[in-house]
Amino acid sequence: MKNSLDSLVKDAKVIAIVCNQWGDTGKGKFSEYFANNWADVVVSGTGGNNAGHTVKIEDQEFIFHLIPCGALNEKTANIIGNGTAVDPIVLMKEMDDLKKQGYSLNNIFISGDAHFITPLEIFFDIMEDKFSGIGTTCRGIGPSYAMKISRIGVRINDLFNEELFAEKLEKNLEKYLCIARNVYKLSDEQIADIFRHKNIGGDYLNGNKVDIKKIISVYQEAALKFKEKVTNTVYLINKMIYSGKNVLLEGAQGTLLSIEFGTYPYVTSSDCSITGLLQGCGINPSKLDLTFGIVKWPYMTRVGGGPFPTEISNESLDKGENKETEKRFKLDELLKAGDPVSLRRYLRIKGNESGATTGRPRRPGWIDLVALKWSLMQNGKDIIITKPDVCSELDEINMCFSYTYCGQDTYYDGQTFEKGKMVHQFPTSANILSHCRPNYITLKGWKQAISKIETYEDLPKEMRIALEKTELETVASIRMISVGPERRQTIVK
Numbered sequence: 001m002k003n004s005l006d007s008l009v010k011d012a013k014v015i016a017i018v019c020n021q022w023g024d025t026g027k028g029k030f031s032e033y034f035a036n037n038w039a040d041v042v043v044s045g046t047g048g049n050n051a052g053h054t055v056k057i058e059d060q061e062f063i064f065h066l067i068p069c070g071a072l073n074e075k076t077a078n079i080i081g082n083g084t085a086v087d088p089i090v091l092m093k094e095m096d097d098l099k100k101q102g103y104s105l106n107n108i109f110i111s112g113d114a115h116f117i118t119p120l121e122i123f124f125d126i127m128e129d130k131f132s133g134i135g136t137t138c139r140g141i142g143p144s145y146a147m148k149i150s151r152i153g154v155r156i157n158d159l160f161n162e163e164l165f166a167e168k169l170e171k172n173l174e175k176y177l178c179i180a181r182n183v184y185k186l187s188d189e190q191i192a193d194i195f196r197h198k199n200i201g202g203d204y205l206n207g208n209k210v211d212i213k214k215i216i217s218v219y220q221e222a223a224l225k226f227k228e229k230v231t232n233t234v235y236l237i238n239k240m241i242y243s244g245k246n247v248l249l250e251g252a253q254g255t256l257l258s259i260e261f262g263t264y265p266y267v268t269s270s271d272c273s274i275t276g277l278l279q280g281c282g283i284n285p286s287k288l289d290l291t292f293g294i295v296k297w298p299y300m301t302r303v304g305g306g307p308f309p310t311e312i313s314n315e316s317l318d319k320g321e322n323k324e325t326e327k328r329f330k331l332d333e334l335l336k337a338g339d340p341v342s343l344r345r346y347l348r349i350k351g352n353e354s355g356a357t358t359g360r361p362r363r364p365g366w367i368d369l370v371a372l373k374w375s376l377m378q379n380g381k382d383i384i385i386t387k388p389d390v391c392s393e394l395d396e397i398n399m400c401f402s403y404t405y406c407g408q409d410t411y412y413d414g415q416t417f418e419k420g421k422m423v424h425q426f427p428t429s430a431n432i433l434s435h436c437r438p439n440y441i442t443l444k445g446w447k448q449a450i451s452k453i454e455t456y457e458d459l460p461k462e463m464r465i466a467l468e469k470t471e472l473e474t475v476a477s478i479r480m481i482s483v484g485p486e487r488r489q490t491i492v493k
Ligand code: GDP
Pocket: 019, 023, 024, 025, 026, 027, 028, 029, 051, 052, 053, 054, 055, 056, 351, 352, 356, 386, 387, 388, 389, 390, 482, 483, 484, 485, 486
């Protein structure tokens, strides 16, 4: 395995892993894989604890949110870069949990320029999400980035300047409460209810009043615990690059969720394509040698609101369903039934498709090659395929190669979209995309277990035909194939 990885990466020194879809494609698995086999340092540069990255090593499972997935490897440095949004309490908890399991975390560094999240941003996120219907993770990510862009955000370095920190927080609270009362017309009691949400915990209330002094003292206390890990990570990373270290950039979310290239407004608030990742790590683009874009295949998923042309059945089916209720269903019966409702449940249960951060059911659909081609323009042609094993028992698989527009006549991107128009370019407008119906190529399934296969040549013929069709339609080059969640279930092509 090591030899084939060596010939894949050759003399690359800076490699990035990003997602070409709506997140949850297995970035965690591959970040850890590269940390274990190649990287001296893993750097994250976008998002915060909206991310949930799963790493499976034999019978142990870890879920990372803020800490890069190289942290299990004592020799690997892990850097939380300038483009991230950091909730110090979540960071402390994640560090404590890993320390309890015996990981030293001596090698973690946090950018002093990263913006951070307090209960105020979480409050604002929960409140706005109720009105927008975006279905955010309610972790305060959007409001933190909004403050950053408005130039009134709070950075990690500010935490250590007590007066400045208190002043900024007090001003922010005033602003948030003003919007809550005057725009959303919430009473003090309703505002307090939001502060009792499980993501905040109700600890920061004094009666129905927000106790800003408590927030300030709790966050400053937390900050002192990781003070010695805060540094200028841009200098640190660039020094590492100059001294010839192997640097892995760990993406979060996915390009279709990017604030620049995603299905706006159903997106996250950072640019999670390779462009945003480089910026969020503080690395000059010319230093990047290789980018691997992950593609869940031949099905894909989305969690939260927003259009999803190839979705199988629809979201209303997921209401009230969770890991417990799913136990009533038998996979072989769902497979035999074969209707869209059963197939949706089958993929969700077989693929273990519940959000690693929020536990929400992920929405499954077929691979969308129109969307993939869009992401490849940003992230380059080298891709990693994940989760094909989930579809090993299906008779047929579908791949979407174009859409038919089914909405009312409308103007978009310099053209008139009329009912029946064939669409080959990915529209990032949620409004247009929600009226796009998929056109599929249907291919024979491979009907053979693949989780123990170790070489591309040994994969079933039908699967290789479908993979090659994907490459042909999109000009992607498949570089690796994951055939199960564990590190060793990885084929280097
Ligand atoms: P991330 O956010 O991109 O890091 O992905 P998540 O960890 O949120 O979701 C990916 C899920 O798929 C996790 O449960 C992984 O353990 C799992 N996984 C990754 N690769 C494979 C694979 O090839 N096959 C299967 N069955 N599971 C996989």
